[in-house]
Amino acid sequence: MMIRKIAILGATGSIGTQALEIVRLHPDRFSAICLTAHSSSEKLFDLVREFRPKVAALCKEPAILPEDVRFCEWFFGEDATQRALEASGADDALCAVVGIAGLPAVWTALGVCERVLLANKEALVAGGDLVLERARKLGREILPVDSEHSAIFQCLRAREGNPVRRLILTASGGALRDWPAEEMESATVEQVLRHPTWKMGGKITVDCATMLNKGLEVIEANRLFGMPGEKIDVVVHPESVIHSMVEFEDGAVLAQLGNPDMRGPIGYAMGFPERIPYGASPLQLPAYGALTFREPDFARFPLLKLAYAALEAGGTAPILYNGANEVAVARFLAGRLRFGAIARTVIAAMETIPTGPVRALEDIYAADQAARRFAEGWIGGNDGI
Ligand code: NAD
Ligand code: MG
Numbered sequence: 431m432m433i434r435k436i437a438i439l440g441a442t443g444s445i446g447t448q449a450l451e452i453v454r455l456h457p458d459r460f461s462a463i464c465l466t467a468h469s470s471s472e473k474l475f476d477l478v479r480e481f482r483p484k485v486a487a488l489c490k491e492p493a494i495l496p497e498d499v500r501f502c503e504w505f506f507g508e509d510a511t512q513r514a515l516e517a518s519g520a521d522d523a524l525c526a527v528v529g530i531a532g533l534p535a536v537w538t539a540l541g542v543c544e545r546v547l548l549a550n551k552e553a554l555v556a557g558g559d560l561v562l563e564r565a566r567k568l569g570r571e572i573l574p575v576d577s578e579h580s581a582i583f584q585c586l587r588a589r590e591g592n593p594v595r596r597l598i599l600t601a602s603g604g605a606l607r608d609w610p611a612e613e614m615e616s617a618t619v620e621q622v623l624r625h626p627t628w629k630m631g632g633k634i635t636v637d638c639a640t641m642l643n644k645g646l647e648v649i650e651a652n653r654l655f656g657m658p659g660e661k662i663d664v665v666v667h668p669e670s671v672i673h674s675m676v677e678f679e680d681g682a683v684l685a686q687l688g689n690p691d692m693r694g695p696i697g698y699a700m701g702f703p704e705r706i707p708y709g710a711s712p713l714q715l716p717a718y719g720a721l722t723f724r725e726p727d728f729a730r731f732p733l734l735k736l737a738y739a740a741l742e743a744g745g746t747a748p749i750l751y752n753g754a755n756e757v758a759v760a761r762f763l764a765g766r767l768r769f770g771a772i773a774r775t776v777i778a779a780m781e782t783i784p785t786g787p788v789r790a791l792e793d794i795y796a797a798d799q800a801a802r803r804f805a806e807g808w809i810g811g812n813d814g815i
Contacts, residue, residue: 436700437464437518437543439511439535440526442473444631445549445575445696449524450477452697452708460700464518466511466535468527475499487514512538524575524700525550528633529756530749530798533557537791540564540572547699549575552756555649556749556794562653572654573699578647579654580695581673581686586655588684589676597657598675598683599647600667601726602627602690604638606769607668611730615770619763627670627690636759640772641726642751645737649748652741659741664734666724671713689713733773736780746797747785753801754779761809771809779804 436453440446441462453460462481467474469490478486478499485503487510495504505514515523515538523539524547525532532550536557539546546565548554554561554572565572574580578599586594605624606614622639623632630638637643648662670690677683688694693708700706715721728735733755740747758775761767767775779801788794 431458433459433461434700435461435463435519435521436547437466437515437520437523437539438462438526439464439466439515439523439532439539440468440528440550441465441477442467442470443526443528444629444634445526445692446524448693449526449696449700450481452693452700452706453481455708456706459706463520464514464523466514466527478502483518485514485518487511509534511535515539516542518542521545522547522700524696525553526575528552528631530556530752530794533561533791533794536561537564540568540570543570545571545573545702547573547575547696549696551576551646551650552752554653555646555752556798558653558748558788558794560788560791560794573702574650574654575695575699576647576650577690577692577695578674579650580698582651582655582676584686584698585674585676585684589678592678594655594657594676595661595679595681596677597651597655597662598677599644599651599662599664600670600672600674601641601644601664602638602670603666603668603726604641604643605635606639607666609730614730615768617769619765622762622769626668628692630692632763633756633759636762636772637755639769640733640755641731642733642737642755642772642776644726645734645740646752648734648737649741659738664726666726667721669718669721671715671718671721687713733776736777740780743785745785745787746793747780749788749794749797750779750783750785750801751776753798754805757802757805758809767809771812775805775808778808 453462464485465483466487471492487505491506522545523543525536526549530552533553536553672685675685697708740751754776758772
């Protein structure tokens with residue numbers, strides 16, 4: 431069997447470590463040839479000791495590089511991820527960096543790897559057509575890792591050329607799904623991080639609680655599957671068993687199901703088109719008893735609604751939506767912003783900053799900077815919000 435050389439960008443994170451569990455289970459199939467992280471050096475050193483990659487990278491240079499990890503080639507600094515990837519000779523890159531900070535890595539991955547396994551949804555939301563065009567021109571495959579998009583991707587393989595009428599994204603509803611609006615306003619970091627079904631990194635868990643995550647996913651689905659916003663619906667499904675659905679012209683709906691476990695979509699992308707066992711516990715539907723569904727509440731989760739507006743506006747609008755949120759979420763996680771103010775910050779940014787076209791990567795980074803500056807200033811000027 432051919433061993434696939436995989437670069438794991440964001441190896442110390444929630445997605446990265448679960449991908450490495452799959453590598454650990456299948457050393458005959460995968461070799462983690464490149465491991466990168468931002469600043470969690472001790473954790474990365476341990477992974478390097480275990481997986482013995484050819485290259486490794488840390489954006490923040492550690493004070494000392496232990497003797498026993500020096501066998502591989504190291505890269506440090508802001509662009510270390512990209513330089514390591516270029517030197518790695520990886521067949522596939524799992525892009526699991528969080529935020530638009532991962533866009534340069536996705537860009538590089540499209541340049542040097544056959545396939546990009548994409549968890550880093552912010553990069554695709556912000557990168558939009560430029561990223562898709564680059565993939566098309568270079569003949570690269572983008573395989574979704576986000577569970578909803580993996581589900582849709584899997585269902586679409588049964589379309590056999592038939593048109594799709596609608597995509598239906600399921601949403602757990604996040605930690606505050608059943609909270610009254612007035613209590614949501616001052617939800618604490620601890621409460622927000624207690625996600626009902628998924629265990630994930632901090633940023634995405636906050637995004638689930640505001641449902642901005644589902645907004646990013648609506649835009650991500652538009653990018654990946656070429657569907658307009660009006661053909662992408664969201665349904666709240668607290669059990670997170672149906673990972674998403676595709677509706678065809680005859681009304682038939684195909685769904686992909688499983689227990690909520692990110693190793694499913696990660697492993698599917700890693701092994702594609704083969705399905706690789708990862709020790710999933712079998713789906714026992716009677717144990718769930720009932721699968722339930724409801725409409726999303728746009729009044730309590732205005733950021734979900736706003737994603738459709740950003741998609742409709744096009745150009746830099748999705749970049750502003752994402753950039754303002756990244757600032758607000760970081761502030762919230764640092765205990766320096768009320769939960770309710772995350773939505774107000776993003777809404778204010780979208781209402782205030784003019785949008786423009788995206789012609790080049792510079793337009794993306796300029797819009798992101800504008801959103802960040804606005805959000806910093808707006809939060810700063812509205813203390814205690
Ligand atoms: P995480 O915070 O757990 O891990 C992020 C990883 O990226 C870490 O290894 C970190 O060192 C690295 N990193 C952070 N900032 C960086 C930077 N500026 N430059 C280079 N590396 C950096 O995040 P996560 O939950 O694993 O999420 C990663 C991505 O996958 C996000 O885009 C998220 O939306 C997406 N995603 C995650 C899940 C999940 O279950 N965790 C599910 C679907 C999609
Ligand atoms: Mg998802």
